[in-house]
Amino acid sequence: MRKAVIAVVIVFALGLVAAAVAVAGEAGAKYICTMCKVGAEQAGKCPLCGKDFKMAGKYMCPACDTTSDTPGKCACGREYVKVEMAGVKCPGCGYYHAKDTKGCPVCDKMAKDKKQG
Ligand SMILES: [Zn+2]
Numbered sequence: 796m797r798k799a800v801i802a803v804v805i806v807f808a809l810g811l812v813a814a815a816v817a818v819a820g821e822a823g824a825k826y827i828c829t830m831c832k833v834g835a836e837q838a839g840k841c842p843l844c845g846k847d848f849k850m851a852g853k854y855m856c857p858a859c860d861t862t863s864d865t866p867g868k869c870a871c872g873r874e875y876v877k878v879e880m881a882g883v884k885c886p887g888c889g890y891y892h893a894k895d896t897k898g899c900p901v902c903d904k905m906a907k908d909k910k911q912g
Pocket residue numbers: 828829830831832833841842843844845846
């Protein structure tokens with residue numbers, strides 16, 4: 796009997812790992828606010844700072860806020876940085892946020908806005 800239970804647990808665990816890998820392999824945020832580390836699947840404005848999202852995979856100058864399709868140097872001499880974010884999707888608001896943040900900054904802001912009326 797014990798062996799059967801262990802086998803079931805192992806199969807269940809493998810299933811969880813497979814599911815986790817499938818989720819990780821999915822395309823993340825396509826549009827990102829590099830300042831707030833917030834992303835979305837559709838173009839739009841950052842819910843935190845109101846700036847336009849930048850397209851993932853493009854390159855941007857952190858000083859001038861200009862974007863480029865190719866890596867290289869900005870007119871100001873700074874190196875372009877790739878627009879990317881290892882984010883997780885928040886089930887509450889649907890926006891992506893950085894993996895290392897506690898909670899969701901977008902939901903936090905919405906809760907604050909509600910309090911203020
Ligand atoms: Zn922002």
